[in-house]
Amino acid sequence: MSGNGSNDYIIICENVNKWYGDFHALKDVSLRVKRGEVVVICGPSGSGKSTFIRTINRLEEHQEGRIIVDGIEMTNDIRNIDAIRREVGMVFQQFNLFPHLTVMQNITLAPIWVRKKTRKESEAKALELLERVGIKEQAHKYPGQLSGGQQQRVAIARALAMEPRIMLFDEPTSALDPEMVKEVLDVMKTLARSGMTMLCVTHEMGFAREVADRIVFMDQGQIVEEGTPDQFFSNPRNERTRLFLSQIL
């Protein structure tokens, strides 16, 4: 670990605080993520992990602290927010595909309207991405005609079509039938190995053990513990972490 200039870090969060009314949802959350790093965030429900990754592309507004994404500081300026959103892809628990558009249209929409690419170029790229996630033949179907696992893979392809530098995953497998979890995790693993910076909120501890560079454990709006998968699973220091691991492993 040489050079600790902030250029090494693609995401820097410093003392991020957020309240919902009187409820203190995030308490002094600080996290630095390096380029190409895969960070898994876990913790009990209501611990603020989804809220936290949603502050990184401003789906949730934080009230105190700094967030700097790829050198752009998150301010209230809508241009900054849009600039960050172009660099950050997001995959949701409920897929959130656009039901009135075909798979192809779902994927090409943002490249055409935001990146101002041509339709031809965007469609070629979309087919390439669909091939990568293994559902090229479904390009002209509507999301409602696909299984949950296929829909989530389309959602990943849709986010990747914007060529983001960072991918955020908010419980991507929690809404899936058990048999479909693997097909989505396989796509995520390939992506992690390709050098993409990833922040994943997930309960899939197998995935965390296999591909995460670092695991962050959150409880009651705070980061309680963080470490490599080895440290985290074999030697958790915090009492709360041990309790959590004993319940899900």
Add this chain to the structure above:
Amino acid sequence: MATEVSRPSSRRAPRQQIGLIEWLRKNLFSTWYNVIITLVLLYVIFQAVTSFVSWMITAPGWPAAFTNIKLLLTWTYPVEHLWRPQAVTGLVFLLLGLSSGVWGGIVRMVTFGAAAISAGLGVVAFTFPDLPGQTSLPGWLFLFLCAGLLIGSDQLALRLRDRIRWPLIIAWLLSYPAAIVILRGGFGLPVVETKLWGGLMLTLLLAISGIVLSFPLGVLLALGRRSTLPVIRMFCVLYIELIRGVPLVTVLFMGALLLPLFLPGGESIDALVRAIVAITLFSAAYLAENVRGGLQSIPKGQIEAARALGLNVFQTTLLITLPQALRAVVPVLVGQFIALFKDTSLVVIIGLVDLLGAAQNIVGQPQWLGTPGGVWRETFLVIAAIYWVFSFTMSRISKRIEDQIARSRH
């Protein structure tokens, strides 16, 4: 250890169909009191139908509607200029036929329906060639030409397809001002003042203007009511609640009587324009509430996904929320358009003579005074049939759009 369970192969579902006799016995004659109810109702229906049919055949008042067909269709529009409404009809049918060839589906259904009705009426007009109000172009010939135009342009467009898609959309947008110019005159054509317009022509003009103009206004109001800017939101809420709080008749009166007092030179605003403005403003408020209902049914995740992809607020609304919201409320919107179409008959009270107004005038003509029972039953049945044809068409279009949306869902 798990044991393997025997696996039955898939079978056909058991037959549910039953014969007619069995169905009758099961549903209409199952018990002694059901038998009595069925027989009594059958007798009532039989009586009603036979007496209605025999009245239809013997009713003396039918000539009132048919000899005054010109008044019902165009009211006092000068006979020597009747080629103009005919030209507008031709223009609309040409565009309709071309659209049918390009887009097919619902448009083709409407086109072939219109062609069938034109041809059918053409046969009737040919059988009774001495109907009054004939132009230099005989009515039957015009109707046959209309049917031919619809089918012909459909066939033509089938070959051109993609090449005329955009020109056709632009032509539709231009057709409205073009129709107004043809009907009213100007640009070298002698002017036919709008106070001479009336009948079905006026009804359609009011309804189409109301629908076409109130739609964008209603959508804007719906979006405004959900705006984060307090001034815009307050204005939209105020407008919508104000208009929804008063009946259409009131709005029409305000347009006709109050508007001229407020606006500079208001006296000179055409009565027809005032009616269109009133209908549009009224309809837009209701439309806004329906569209807002659709907007509220869109899950928050849709907007989050769009924003996360970098689409701005405007793009998110235009590409994601609005298309989904409008699809969700198609049946409601068409229902509202049908209501608007029939509500145009209220313009009678501000002195315009639409289809209903024309019928009222015909019924009062002195030559029918001697007809026993008067001619209003027959005449009003005829215009009810005309209203029904248009309303039913809209309702079928709505059904087809719903089916298409449902098919893309699974």
